Amino acid sequence: MAKIELRQIRKTYDRYVAVENLDLDIIDGEFLVMLGPSGCGKTTTLNMIAGLDYPSQGQILFDGREVTAEPPHGRNIAMVFQSSLLYPHLTVRKNIEASLRHSKLSKAERAQRIADAARMLELEPMLDKLPSQMSGGQRQRAATAKAIVREPACFLLDEPLSALDAALRLSLRSELVNLQKRLGTTAVFVTHDQVEAMTMGDRIAVMSKGNLEQIGTPDEIYNQPASLFVATFLGSPPMNIVAGDVSGGVFHAGPVAIDLAGRAIPNGPVSLGVRPQHVTVTAPDAAGAIPVTVYALEHLGRESVVIADDAGGNKLRALVDPGFHARIGDRLGIMPAASACFFFGPDGRRISA
Incomplete structure (x- = not known):
């Protein structure tokens, strides 16, 4: 698990300001949802937490240790994207095992981790299937297994459900939350979907035009909106x-x-x-x-x-x-x-x- 701190984060691309003076504390073991419309800076923020991008100024700390300039492999994180990003020529088992390629685990330990991840995500009957033989929801569960098998300190999820149909989104929402609570791992989930945010997050960080508008529990955000933007963005x-x-x-x-x-x-x-x-x-x-x-x-x-x-x-x-x-x-x-x-x-x- 990890406590993540963002201190006065600013990210610019030439003259475009993607994120402005962002201060954010992500509590150890919580499921934080970053919510906002396209272009609000939520994915840019996630990429900076992951080390896929670097802030123009400010600091990022994991458990008090500064990681601002560290690459992704130095942060003990795992990412799940909108697309499942599975190797099409490998079975589910081999796809999951690929995440352990650079680990120092023994063959038996690797096999045990794959079996544990497959059991958690109900993938055991599919371990020897190729991605092309699976549904969209099954592929996304396999991608999640690739992430958790590494036992990271933090899961970073970038709109992992947006490409799925409504029924699959509904079932995978509860599966992801249940899995995160069982593992106790810190999770940061990016979405533009307010229903996902309200139903999944311990807290929601609402962003607009690169700024953090409000952070709080779903009840706080809905019942005590801090701004006109939050009030109109949340609620259906x-x-x-x-x-x-x-x-x-x-x-x-x-x-x-x-x-x-x-x-x-x-x-x-x-x-x-x-x-x-x-x-x-x-x-x-x-x-x-x-x-x-x-x-x-x-x-x-x-x-x-x-x-x-x-x-x-x-x-x-x-x-x-x-x-x-x-x-x-x-x-x-x-x-x-x-x-x-x-x-x-x-x-x-x-x-x-």
Whole structure:
């Protein structure tokens, strides 16, 4: 296992800043998910932890030992990529054994490690198969076996599930988390998929444009977003955002006025954020309701989502019972629960109140 520290990490490519002043502590034995859209710097950060790339400035420490300039083999890490990266001409057994090529283990010890890894990942019936004879999920499990057979201090996983279909992603999510907990090894998992992040991570580090926006448990990130970016990036359906002003304890957005029920939000321009499960669909002229026009209705089985346009062109969403009926073009009102609203200042940071 390993505690990993990133201190004031900055990475530039010519004039492009990929990562900016990143401070991050990865706890020994935790499953940390790095989450963000394409180009946010999460894979660049993972590559710097791995030693596949080097920071332009800053330090990387493993268990207090600086490894900033060390190559990958000096860091005792193992990587699993989006593509399984198996040798197509070798059996699964030989592919796994290839990870031990430079080890000083005896033949018996190698065989035991391969057997242990195959048992953990339920690969025993496939050890003598070629990659071409296996499904995508089986190949990814074989790639994971290649990583764990080395007994590394840290697993680094770069979107290993994104190329799989939905059913395989679902099953492998739980398999990876279960495996990591059994091994107790530190894991850093990169993804742009919020569902993977919320269901897999002990903590989530949300990145945007090379900056760390927030780090915390899934509950902390979802229920106490630090910024407008985090609030809108996490959650399905996404959080509703309405721009307006606060004056005298009342939020105003055009003709809409919402009493903030004593919450101490400073006067001035703000963005109100409220999740779809915390709004009520009502008549368009109801006091405190945002008048909207139905754009679409999504039926999800146990619930439905009303998607509607407000006067400012925003798409607002509300969760409703599956029996709810509305037609495109209907006029409705969306009434936020004041106590469940978030407020964000002009700088995009959440106002605590």
